[in-house]
Amino acid sequence: MAKKKVAKSKSETLDFSKYVRWFWMLFAGGILAVVLIFLLASWGVLGEMPDHTRLENPETNLATEIISSDGVTLGKFYFDDNRTPVGYDDLPKNLVDALVATEDVRYYDHSGIDGRGTLRAISTLGKGGGASTISQQLAKNLFTKQVSSNIIERLSQKVREWIIAIRLERQYTKEEIIAQYLNIYDFGNNGDGIRSAARIYFGKEPMDLDYKESAMLVGMLKNSSLYNPRRNPVGVKNRRNVVLSQMMKYEFITEQIKDSLQKTELDLNYTPESHREGIATYFREYLKGFMKEWTNKESNRKPDGSKYDIYNDGLKVFTTIDSRMQKHAEDAVALHMPRLQAEFDHQSKRNKTAPFLELDQSEIKKLMNDGMKRGERWRILKAQGKSEKEIRASFEKPTEMEIFKWVDGKPAYIDTIMKPIDSMRYYKSFLRPGMMSMDPLTGHVKAWVGGMNYRHFQYDMVKQGKRQVGSTFKPFVYATAIDQLQVSPCDSFPRTPITIEANKYGNPEPWTVKNVDAVYTGKQTLKDALASSTNTVTARLMNEIGPQPVVEMAKKLGITSEILPVPAIALGTADISVYEMVAAYSTFANKGVYNKPVMVTRIEDKNGTVLYQFAPESKDVLSEEVAYVAVNLMEGVTQAGSGRRLRHTGVDKYNAAYREVVTGYPYELKNPIAGKTGTTQNQSDGWFMGMVPNLVTGVWVGAEDRAVHFSSTTYGQGASMALPIWGLYMKACYADKSLDVSDGNFEKPSNLKIDINCEARDEGDLGSNEDPDGNVDFDF
Template sequence: MIKKLFKNRWIKRISILLFAVFVIFIGFYGSIYFGLWGKVPNKKELASLKQNQATEVLDKDGILLGKFYTFDRQSIKYKDFPQHLINALIATEDARFYEHDGVDNKSLLRVFFKTILLADDSSGGGSTITLQLAKNLYGRKDYGYLSIVVNKVRESIVAKRIEEIYSKQEILTLYLNTVPFSDNTYGIESAAHTFFNKSTSKLSLAESATLIGSLKANHSYNPRLFPERSQLRRDVVLQQMAKYGYISKELSLKTMQTKIELDYQYYAPNQGVAPYFRNEIKKQVVKFLDEKAIKKENGEKYNIYTDGLKIYTTLDIQLQKYAEEAMQEHMKNLQTTYEKAYGKNAPWLTNEKLKLSLAKKLKKYQRLEKQGLSEKQILDSLQQPKETELFTWEERKIEKVSTLDSLAHYLKFLNTGLLSLEPKTGAVRAYIGGIDYRYFKYDHIVQSKRQVGSTFKPIVYTAAIENGLEPCSYFPIKAVTYTDVENWKPTNASENYDEELNYSLEFALSRSVNTIAVKVLQEAGIKNVIEQAKKIGIESEIKEVPSIALGSAELHLSELAKAYTSFVNEGRPSTPFFITKIEDKNGTVLAEFKPETTAEEAYSDFTKEVLVEFMQTTVNEGTAKRLRSQYNLTNDIAGKTGTTQDNKDGWFVGIMPELVTVTWVGNDDHRIGFSSTGIGQGANSALPIFAKMLQKMNADERFNAITQARFEEPSTEVKEAIACEISEKDGFFKRLFGGKEKEEKKFKKKKKKGFFSFLKGDKDEDEQAD
């Protein structure tokens, strides 16, 4: 019968055709299996899967600050998955997961007959979790019109091998750690932190269903972009869970009544909390691992973007958020005031020479110049408008502007820096390197050097007292001309002083009196002052010139912060301390770091107590008194304001027993200052950031240990040493015969060539106007 059947010409042809198809399929399958279309990972390679993982940057309490990654992925263990997450995944993506060996033949047959032959979309898909895992691990390649077939066969081979090597739990773990979610996040842990600001183990049923639902199409069901569509998809997941008996119908319906509530955290390198700090961390870790030659077991160097390190830092994320909020609130308003004060005469609008000098630094300008174009031709080219995204304090906007217009736009912005340190350890608790890292990458804490103005004066007074000057010493306030320093005559901004009086050191420092600061420097000796600065952590070069009394020295903000920690750390400066520990992805400690505090006291307890008392007077009665009068702060605070020549830099140092904070405000271009002292003085430009930050801390009981800390009571010796009137009048004979000393004087050092040009940028002002 069979022979007779095969004698039928059509049956014979069909049989030959089917056999040929079978042979072709076997040959085709074999060509893929044996790697003719590209290598298929073998069992050994699959057994030692290596997946790129994001490096996590954590705050002092282990809270995630941000990540460094090629793919935003963080691996966790099976025990960290809540059961409802596993159930949601299986019910939605692969109901027969525990029954198949990687390829669900039953589902494939169902798809073939119902979907392909009968055009019934309700049949579902034939892909399994294991097949999807294979795709996630190795991606898909382009094979032209055969791509889908080759990739599917390749994935089925890999899936079966995976099932032979790993248990079902291990497969689920691999899958959930590698599957792509919305917004370029990979793995459930990254997705949980991104969309709900929590770890996977703490996800609720509704949150788990939302994330699992987005797997069907991670853009279309992105809960941030399309909340309503995402919620509908979440409800489908809940229905599937009820259908397969993972949850009751009642719980499914009850959960479906809730709305999706996101707590979105985007860990992009240029965005999120503390971007300047994270960038500094990256530089420090890369440098440390390279210098110490710390390598993986296989001898390869660690890659901060792919090896899943955990970097534990000293930052306090909540304090950082308060600092950033305070900075943004103040700088937005200050920028408006700053621009209005200049009006149409703003240098970024009228100073063509200034704009040209900036244009010449552009790579495009230099490239066109090398091509032989004239200056006019280059500028014409730079005036061609194009769509550009511009930073503003209101919102980002896209405008059609030329390169020169864009230069002028960014030239007008004030920038800032803030650093808060725990004084006893130097631990960095808050760090702001600029107003917005997306547009202003320059870090004003560790990269920038600016003149520090009157914030240098406490160092001068410290050196003077250490070298024998009595705290109750008096100095005439009247300006004098230093004949050996090219007739330099430092003056005070305020004229509200009786020039016939001599004023105490406490009064002079708290009111930031320039004329007396220079006289105190002379009394202490320039070399002694510079030596004192070095003892408290100043590493930058300080020139031996009298103007350092007014803050002509250019320092890093971090140096100034380090120096000031000594006033609340027993006279010992603490080096800014960023990282406590680095671990690999398995939790093995690669390095631990300890605070660096100078063992030797930089000055005596007596001097320290005197200076802290003087700087408390600065806050209570002097140039920083608006902390009390305007911001109503009652905390124990010592401080110092500072403003440089032509109002180019505004500074404030806030000292509390458990926190030292330095803030700076100014224009990135040294040639542009504030239009007036009223706007630009440190008390108005820099102090409010500290004040607003402290207000927020005061309202948060978590910071009580800092905000309620009190300065130590000064010793009896110090109390007696500073118990003097703020001023005194010279005796009759001293005033009669010592008049010339008030008019001209020689400084106790040799005259230096070209010194006057250096002085021009160093004159500070008295901020008593505050």
């Protein structure tokens, strides 16, 4: 019996050892299988894996950033990704704390994979929370794609993420990984990356984010589509509060701070970053064309010979625009234009052919027909192969659309149903501005306002648009006369009518010049004549010097538009842009030296390598003496002429159109100002060109069509349409103590020989072709 028991015991031992062998074989096989899976994944068998070069330079689309002269981001160029990366040092500590507390509390203790978190996720089948570390999430966003719910594919992706996360940890510091992760994430609403998100949702740079703002953005990392603060503010607030609780749990903030912050609202400052919104929209559109032209040049290619992509290559464009002055300019436009428009609309109620004046129905039909053919709708439908009959029919079909409207002095966007042909006529009723401001000493353009609302009025009236300049052309005639004839501002000329005979200077017919005020008695000094914009005196100068020298002078001053060498140009018949006029006037302020306008100072690639550095272009046009005398003449315009309202405080008046009491002329500018107003035939265009020693600014106001205008010069002259914008802008610039806009005298040449010390003028004999006071109720 004993032998049998011993034999049985040995048999049982042999059977148990078999299971042990199987266990170790399976265990070893499992380990080998895991190792093999990781090897296969690292070799790319389970899906593409990034090599060392891609890990070092991840492929991400970076927007081109437009930077002002005072270091503010004006906007960006991008297609899909509005991304501008920032470094770890540009992130606030509260943001990093919120990220670590919520997404990966053991972030600084692991090397890419959180073992404890992984085991917890496996044991709870993911119900206890995921196990993805910040490094793994970065790996997924950079190098892998979200796959279907198929468990095999999902496990394959997870393995690749683990391997990439470990490689990322070897390649980068912990701080660099955090920065990359926040830079790559899409926060929605064009908020690609933390910098765009901070600017869009809170209107500030990442470093300026406070605790609750950082908590909201970190909360969005869970799912920015679900936790979108514009669509789901309640859910976003709840998620933000979870982040704050995590921060308290891991002792990044106190319970007291957590409780107080959880009671607050999101307090968004939604500032969308799109091509049609934000600051300097018209300038940015001009800059887009400049950049495309620059990238097309062979000399501006990448080292590999390919062209730079302004939408994806992360270029930095440093501009001359000053964000403070740009805002003052846009604010001036936004304050004046709705008031001017309200008066125009009020007057149009009595006009049966509104908004057109002095046109019959056949002329209006032709004008609208021409407008249709120039429009975007016609171009698009034509490209689609539609016949002209079909295109015209589409203009008569009521369509859902958004229209622009001034409401209580502010822009509003109204959803409505309207025929496209009716919307065309509606938009033709709007008066539009163009404005540019430039430092004459450097040529740097400081402000550029091509219109009042780029979303609905996209034609740029700074450089694209060209309109008759009216009396603002007269200083070119006077400067030519001073240069050629050495006339003095004190020289007197008769105000009597003048006729320049036929065939003289190529004039086909006799040209008789009249004064708008019909005053032809007595004489005027040149200074008085320019101040009152007396046409007959300007025509007499033209008769003395001829049109060709005036055209040549204008061309030397930087006017590139065509100017016919006929006597009528003395009164401003030429179509010229605001851009050209500001550059030309700047030559007077810069002692006769023309500086070509500069908008871009340099361009850098994403690594900070300088790709372009501007070279100034300047030339001597006038002697310092002639330039100074021309400036002295134009100072008379603001001392006693159509620009003198800049000196007044005005009185409160009731404006029936705008139905409120407003203050007249609250500029109170005491410093030396040289300038010239301009008004074209039928009051279609209003201009004001204004100068101080280190800033020249031009303003134009008018409608799309010259047939849309005020019925009289009371409101339709440059002193009423354009000058108020200049006055508001300059007053804001002077009030801004961070700016250095001159309020001193224009520098007098040491060798001045031309007499400028004229006797006191008899203002009763001044006369005017542009009412100096205007009696305008609403004007600022």
